[in-house]
Amino acid sequence: xxxxxxxxxxxxxLSLQQQFLRMFAQGFEAGPFxxxxxxxxxxxxxxxxxxxxxxxxxxxxxxxxxxxxxxxHLEDGGGQSIVPAVPPELEVVGLDASPGADRDRRAEELxxxxxxxxxxxxxxxxxxxxxxxxxxxxSVLVLCAHHSAADVWSIQVVLKDLAQCYxxxxxxxEPALPEATQYRDYVTAQQEEADSxxxxxxxxxxxxxxxxxxxxxxxxxxxxxxPATSYHRFTTEARVSExxxxxxxxxxxxxxxxxxxxFAVFTNRRTEATDITVPTFTPGREHRFQSTVGSxxxxxxxxxxxxxxxxxxxxVARTRTACVGAFSHELxxxxxxxxxxxxxxxxxxxAVPTLFQAVQPPYLMEGDRYGDLEFTAIWRxxxxxxxxxxxxxxxxxxxxxxxxELVGGLSFSRHLFERADVVEQAEEFLALIGELVADPxxxx
Numbered sequence: 001x002x003x004x005x006x007x008x009x010x011x012x013x014l015s016l017q018q019q020f021l022r023m024f025a026q027g028f029e030a031g032p033f034x035x036x037x038x039x040x041x042x043x044x045x046x047x048x049x050x051x052x053x054x055x056x057x058x059x060x061x062x063x064x065x066x067x068x069x070x071x072x073h074l075e076d077g078g079g080q081s082i083v084p085a086v087p088p089e090l091e092v093v094g095l096d097a098s099p100g101a102d103r104d105r106r107a108e109e110l111x112x113x114x115x116x117x118x119x120x121x122x123x124x125x126x127x128x129x130x131x132x133x134x135x136x137x138x139s140v141l142v143l144c145a146h147h148s149a150a151d152v153w154s155i156q157v158v159l160k161d162l163a164q165c166y167x168x169x170x171x172x173x174e175p176a177l178p179e180a181t182q183y184r185d186y187v188t189a190q191q192e193e194a195d196s197x198x199x200x201x202x203x204x205x206x207x208x209x210x211x212x213x214x215x216x217x218x219x220x221x222x223x224x225x226x227p228a229t230s231y232h233r234f235t236t237e238a239r240v241s242e243x244x245x246x247x248x249x250x251x252x253x254x255x256x257x258x259x260x261x262x263f264a265v266f267t268n269r270r271t272e273a274t275d276i277t278v279p280t281f282t283p284g285r286e287h288r289f290q291s292t293v294g295s296x297x298x299x300x301x302x303x304x305x306x307x308x309x310x311x312x313x314x315x316v317a318r319t320r321t322a323c324v325g326a327f328s329h330e331l332x333x334x335x336x337x338x339x340x341x342x343x344x345x346x347x348x349x350x351a352v353p354t355l356f357q358a359v360q361p362p363y364l365m366e367g368d369r370y371g372d373l374e375f376t377a378i379w380r381x382x383x384x385x386x387x388x389x390x391x392x393x394x395x396x397x398x399x400x401x402x403x404x405e406l407v408g409g410l411s412f413s414r415h416l417f418e419r420a421d422v423v424e425q426a427e428e429f430l431a432l433i434g435e436l437v438a439d440p441x442x443x444x
Contacts, residue, residue, distance in 0.1 A: 011079070011080070011081045011082065012079060012080050012081065012082075012184050012187060013078075013079060013080075013187055013191070014072070014078045014079060014080060014187070015183070015186065015187045015190055015294075015295070015332075016190060016332035016333075016334045016335070017284065017295050017296065017297065017298065017332055018072065018078070018080070018148070018295060019078065019334060020299070020332065020333050020334055021033070021148060021295070022074060022078050024392060025074050027074065028074075028120060028121055028122045030227075030390075031390075031392075032147070032148055032390075032392070033072065033074065033121045033122075033148055034121070034390060035118035035119050035120050035121070036116070036118065036119075036228070036229075036389065036390035037119075037121070037146065037147045037148060037389065037390045037391075038115050038116075038119050038144055038145070038146060038147055038389045038390075039115075039144070039145050039146075039147040039150055039151060039152055039154075039155055039389065040111055040114055040115035040142060040143065040144040040145075040155075040389065041111075041142070041143055041152065041155045041156070041159070041361075041377070041378075042107060042108075042110070042111040042114075042140055042141065042142040042143075042377075042378040043140070043141050043159065043365060043375045043376060043377050043378060044107060044138070044139070044140060044375075044376045044378060045138075045139040045140070045141050045373055045374070045375055046137060046138060046373065046374040046376075047137060047372045047373040047374060048136050048137060048372065049131060049133075049139050049141075049373065050170060051090070051092055051131065053166055053169045053170050054090060054129075054131065054166060055087065055090050056165075056169045057162050057165035057166040057169050057175075058087065058088050058090060058127070058129055058162065059085065059087040059088070060161075060162075060165040060169070060175050061127070061158055061161050061162050061165060062085045062086070062087070062088055062125045062127060063085040064161060064165075064177065064180050065157075065158065065161075065180060065182070065292075065293035066082045066182045066183060066184065067126070067149050067150060067154070067182070067183040067292075067293045067294040067295075068088075068124070068125050068126050068127045068145065068149060068150070068158075068293060069082060069083050069084070069085050069086070069124045069125050069126070070082050070083070070124070070126070070149060070183070071083060071122065071124060072121065072122075072148060082184070083124055085125070086124065086125055087125075088125045088127045088128050088129060089128040089129070090128075090129045090130075090131065091128075091129070091130045091131070092130075092131045092132075092133065093110070093130065093131070093132050093133070094132075094133055095107075095110065095132045095133060095134045095140065096134075097134040097135050097138075103134055103138070104378075104380075105383070106132075106134075106140075107132070107140040107378055108378065108381055108382070108383050109383065110130065110132045110140055110142060111140075111142050111378065111381075112383065112385055112388070113130075114128075114130045114142040114144050115142075115144055115388065115389050116385075116387055116388060116389070117144075119144065119146050120146075121146045121148050121149070126145055126146040126148075126149040126150070127143065127144070127145045127150070127158065128143075128144050128145075129141065129142065129143050129144070130142040130144075140378070141159075141375075143155055143158060143159060143162075145158070147295070147389070148295055149293075149294065149295060150293050150294065150295065151283075151294075151295055151296055151297045152359070152361045153283055153285065153296065153297075153361055153362060154292075154293040154294060154295075154296075155361070156361050156362060156363040156364060156365075157291055157292070157293055157363065158293060159363075159365065159375070160363050160365075161177060161180075163368075163370040163373070163375060164177060164370060165177070166370065166371070166373070167370045167371035167373075170371055170372070171371070180291065180292065180293075181288060181289060181291065181292045182292065183292060183293065183294030183295075185289075185292070186289050186292060186294060186296070190332075199331065199335070201329075202329040202330070202331050202335070203331065203335055203336075203338070203339050204339075205325065205329040206329065206331065206335070206336045206339045206340060207339035207340065209303060209325065209326075210277070210301065210303065210336065210339065210340035210343055211340070212275075213275070213277045213301065213303050213340065213343060214277060214342065214343065214344075214345060214346035215277050215278075215279050215301055215343055215344060215346055215347065215353055216267065216276060216277055216278050216279070216346075216353070216354045217346045217347050217351035217352055217353055217354060217394075218351060218352060218353075218354045218394070218395050218417070219350060219351050220349075220350060220351065220352055220413075220416040220417065221416065221417060221418055221421065222415065222416060223414065223415055223416070223417070223418055225414040225415045226415060227413070227414075227415045228387050228390070228413075228414055228415070229387070229388050229389065229390050229391045229411050229412070229413060229414065230384075230385060230386050230387065230388065230411070230412055230413075230414040230419065230422075231384060231385040231388045231409055231410070231411050231412075232384050232409065232410045232412070232419065232422050232423055232426055233381055233382050233383065233384050233385075233407075233408070233409045233410075234382075234407075234408050234409070234410075234426050234427075234430060235382060235405050235406065235407050235408070236405055236406040236408075236430055236433070236434070237405065238404050238405055239434075240405075240406055240430075240433060240434050240437065241401060241402065241403075241404065241405050241406045243434075243437040243438060244258050244259065244401060244406065244433070244437050245401065246437075247313075247316065247437050247440055251313065251316045251317065251320065252320070253316055253319070253320045254323075254358075255358070255401040256323075256358035256360075256399070257316060257319050257320050257323050258316055258319075258437065259356075259358065259399050259401075259406075259433065260278065260280075260302065260304070260319050260323070260356055261304070261312065261315040261316040261318075261319040261436075262312075262429070262432060262433045262436050262437070263278065263356050263397065263429070264276050264278065264304045264306060264315060264319060265306075265312065265315055265432065265436060265444055266428070266429050266432050268306055269432070274305065274306040274307050275303070275305050275306075275307075276303070276304050276305075276306065277301045277302065277303045277304075277343075278301070278302050278304065278354070278355070278356050279299055279300065279301050279302070279353060279354075279355045279356075280300055280301075280302055280355060280356055280357045280358075281297045281298065281299065281300070281355070281357045282297065282298045282300040282326075282327065282330050283296060283297060283298075284296035284297050284298040284330065284332070290362070298330055298331065298332055298333060299333040299355075300326055300327075300330060300333075301326070301336070301343065302319075302322050302323060302326050303322055304318055304319050304322050305318060306318070309444065310443060310444070311440060311441050311442060311443060311444060312436040312437075312439075312440040312441075312442070312444055313440040313441055315444065316440070347394075352393045352394040352395070352413065352416060353392070353393075353394040353395075354394060354395045354396075354397070355394065355395070355396045355397065356396075356397045356399075357396065357397070357398050357399070358398075358399050358400070358401070359379070359398050359399065359400045360400065360401075364377045364379065365377050379400055379402070379407075380400075380402065380407050381407065381409065382407070386414070388411065391411050391413075393413045393416060394412075394413060394416075395410065395411070395412045395413075395417070395422075396410070396411045396412075397409075397410055397429075398410070398411070406433075408426070408430075410422055410425070410426050
């Protein structure tokens with residue numbers, strides 16, 4: 001059973017993040033409210049999973065989190081309405097458990113299959129699950145939500161709550177989780193704080209920081225492919241990961257800052273630009289909303305100036321300053337555009353935005369035990385995808401620094417970029433990271 005946007009009237013306003021997505025809306029057929037704008041994550045589950053109990057727990061989390069049963073309205077200024085909970089879909093599939101089968105690869109393939117299935121944003125609930133079974137004690141759980149309703153942080157919250165609800169249900173008890181703060185509470189807080197001194201100070205910071213800035217774009221090279229998003233994936237050797245971490249510690253930075261600094265040098269070598277504004281995604285959450293499900297992420301521009309940088313260590317320091325300032329003044333993009341209306345003017349039909357992000361979601365389970373089940377997140381993704389979760393026209397570089405390797409992905413609009421060119425860029429960037437972190441004091 002589903003409820004569509006045709007049967008409900010809006011009862012609440014959209015958040016600024018949702019309003020930003022609405023600027024690019026193409027109805028419910030394409031774009032950020034289309035059926036391919038999804039967020040999926042998967043976990044290996046050790047222990048015997050009871051499918052009936054899992055269905056009850058899935059229904060619990062949809063009841064608990066209103067964002068998973070909220071219908072967005074795109075017309076007449078936009079709005080949203082919360083509808084009664086209905087149980088989400090749970091598909092159970094058998095996976096190849098024959099001797100010699102690559103279970104890790106099959107688990108990743110299941111995740112890809114799940115996230116590429118159409119998922120209408122005008123039908124609720126906006127969550128579905130797939131349970132893949134290798135055998136009675138080894139399973140893969142994939143959760144998929146429409147990205148307009150839940151970001152990657154939210155998916156981790158849903159899994160944590162799902163595990164607790166499952167444990168209670170398996171013991172014959174009602175789940176007893178603390179009351180959840182809802183996304184509509186965030187929308188209300190956002191409206192109440194719009195004219196606050198803190199927001200005014202942050203807007204002033206961005207007005208000064210972004211004066212004359214234009215976001216980084218990549219020139220398009222139109223192909224004969226239909227509009228969709230493809231994914232190229234890559235890894236590095238352990239040495240590079242270790243050296244990135246070592247340099248981050250030595251410069252009181254984060255691995256993301258080191259990698260972004262390398263990306264700035266990479267961009268400079270390709271374009272000769274020295275004033276580089278790279279957009280990234282930031283969480284958009286205050287402490288009180290850390291366990292709330294919804295679309296919180298912000299599109300945050302990071303401006304790195306390379307003038308007078310003689311070494312890579314200099315670039316890291318400059319990047320660190322840019323990141324600390326941006327992260328401490330984080331605001332939804334609509335606030336930023338009010339202060340820097342020309343920021344996006346570099347993007348158009350011939351050049352589209354290029355983003356750079358680190359994928360480090362919170363609450364990432366690594367052998368976490370709930371009752372009789374143990375959950376381990378599947379964050380290492382290495383299989384390229386001709387078709388994946390949709391993104392706006394452009395390129396998004398995504399990096400995840402693991403304990404033994406750097407794992408990355410490059411999503412790109414396949415109708416605007418040739419895959420061979422994308423692969424070549426990724427190879428150049430990886431080689432450059434290795435060169436820069438091996439000798440950060442060499443002249444650049």
